[in-house]
Amino acid sequence: MFESLQASPADAILGLITEHRDDPRAEKIDLGVGVFRNADGETPILDVVKEAEQRLVDSQDSKAYISTAGNASFNAAIQSLAFADSVPDDRLMTLQTPGGSGSLRVAAGLILRATEKATIWVSEPTWNNHVPLLGGAGMTLKPYPYYDVVNHVIRFEAMLDSLHKVPKGDLVLFHACCHNPSGLDPSEEQWCEITDIVVERELVPFIDMAYQGFAVDLDTDAFAVRHMASAVPELIVSTSASKNFGLYRERTGALSFLVTDMSSRDILISQAGSYVRTLYSMPPDHGAAVVSSILLDAELRARWIVELYAMRDRLRDMRSLLHDALKLKAPGHDFSHLVRATGMFCFLGISKEQVERLKKDFGVYMVDSSRINVAGITPGNIEYLADSIAAVL
Ligand SMILES: Cc1ncc(COP(=O)(O)O)c(C=O)c1O
Incomplete structure (x- = not known):
């Protein structure tokens, strides 16, 4: 064969x-x-990861399965790190995924369950792996202008023009901070302008936040997530602990959805569970256990x-x-x-x-x-x- x-x-x-x-x-x-x-x-x-791992070795008493959504306290802690109090918790749901890559892939699968012909607009250029992770799952990718290779600035006006023409209901992928590959992010004022268009055109923002804390600080880097969350009915956020916790090989990430109400949230939770079951059943625990013990302990945090x-x-x-x-x-x-x-x-x-x-x-x-x-x-x-x-x- x-x-x-x-x-x-x-x-x-x-x-x-x-x-x-x-x-x-x-x-x-x-x-x-x-x-x-x-x-x-x-x-x-990281020293703090070593310390958390030691505590985990000393205290963990079972390796029994957890759940398709992974470690609940990790999910809550990562959700709060990303969204803070920008939206009520009952409109949010987060599931642990194998890295940020796993998060992108699961997101694509769930989007395609909701809408068979999903188109996502991605910055030109974007992280190379966005193409196989989202496109490989079956989404159609289309580019919007982002980086001016001659003057090394964001093509902001061209980007806005392009977003103005995106058909209603399409998704748009943004990098929350530390845009990969250009390293250039919109300012807060620019994020507000982008959000206005997203709201006006009824687009669905999908924010990839793989570097929270690497640009300015944990809160500033989450500005786009929090500002958009407070303005739109639906939003998808993919996060990764690979860089900011240095947990690359532990495959630790999360996928969050902002939805309009609790009943859509419950439906999404059940869909996510059944979809994850068809892929890897459950995410690996170690990295998430480490991250949650760091985030929930004031001294380690x-x-x-x-x-x-x-x-x-x-x-x-x-x-x-x-x-x-x-x-x-x-x-x-x-x-x-x-x-x-x-x-x-x-x-x-x-x-x-x-x-x-x-x-x-x-x-x-x-x-x-x-x-x-x-x-x-x-x-x-x-x-x-x-x-x-x-x-x-
Ligand atoms: C923009 C972007 N998104 C997501 C990821 C996912 O990282 P990982 O799957 O290692 O968590 C990366 C890693 O390089 C990235 O640069």
């Missing part, structure tokens, strides 16, 4: 990881893969916020470091967008050929679009990195 299969095309990021790993040059730099790294180039387990903001600050510092180094080494080139962006990603803004030369001649790895993960920058490699970029400009 399997001999009929063709090899699937290589994943660009996974391919880059292998190429970087096999590169013998000591000075090589990886700006491709999407994980946080500290100044030593490592992705350590405070320690988590300190560690989270230290990650945010390191990303900010590395952006400034690269910006300042390029100002010196590549005068005449404007890299100010590096410091206007937030989170892990932004575009360097160089050509595919220059990306290739960086890889071949200098061992500096990034995806073809020149999206970089600034977490790959360290005080130790900044000089070499800036020299290499200046050399290919």
Whole structure:
């Protein structure tokens, strides 16, 4: 049976990881893969996660199944982290999912149960995996303008024009903060303008919040979620604990729905349960148990916020470091967008050929679009990195 299969095309990021790993040059730099790294180039387990895991090992007395919706206290804590008190709890429901990716996929399946021909409008560009996760489930994806590759700003007017023409009832995918790949987010005023159009056109917003706490702070980063929630009848939010808790491999995420009333919420809960049963039955527990014990314990929560903001600050510092180094080494080139962006990603803004030369001649790895993960920058490699970029400009 399997001999009929063709090899699937290589994943660009996974391919880059292998190429970087096999590169013998000591000075090589990886700006491709999407994980946080500290100044030593490592992705350590947060101290507070270690502590919560230890407490869990000491106190957990069963590994019995939980439920299709996962850990109830995790769901409540994540829901409150995202929505705060922007809407009454009885209009919200949250289920734990295998990572943010699992959340997007479950959302797509449930949307398609509700409406057979669902169209979702996504920013151009958007996170590459949005396409297989949502499109692969059967949704139709259409682009709205977002990033100006020449001037490195949001194409806000073009975006609004485009949203004005989206047919009533269609979904629109937004990134709550740290837009991946551009790193540029609308301001609060702009989110208000976007929300007005969403309300006027009766669109259904779907907000992907994979980086809460990585841009400004936990509350500011949730502005779009909370503002839209207070204005629209229905909203979908996908969250991930991969980055802000560093729980990548534990596959910890959540999917929240804002609905109009309690009876639609109960129907959605039953539909979500039966749909999840057809996919993976129940989400993995460990990461969610860790997150809920951190969020529900005042001391652990405070320690988590300190560690989270230290990650945010390191990303900010590395952006400034690269910006300042390029100002010196590549005068005449404007890299100010590096410091206007937030989170892990932004575009360097160089050509595919220059990306290739960086890889071949200098061992500096990034995806073809020149999206970089600034977490790959360290005080130790900044000089070499800036020299290499200046050399290919
Ligand atoms: C925009 C966006 N959404 C969702 C995710 C999902 O992450 P995960 O499935 O690892 O939780 C990511 C991860 O890179 C992301 O960048």
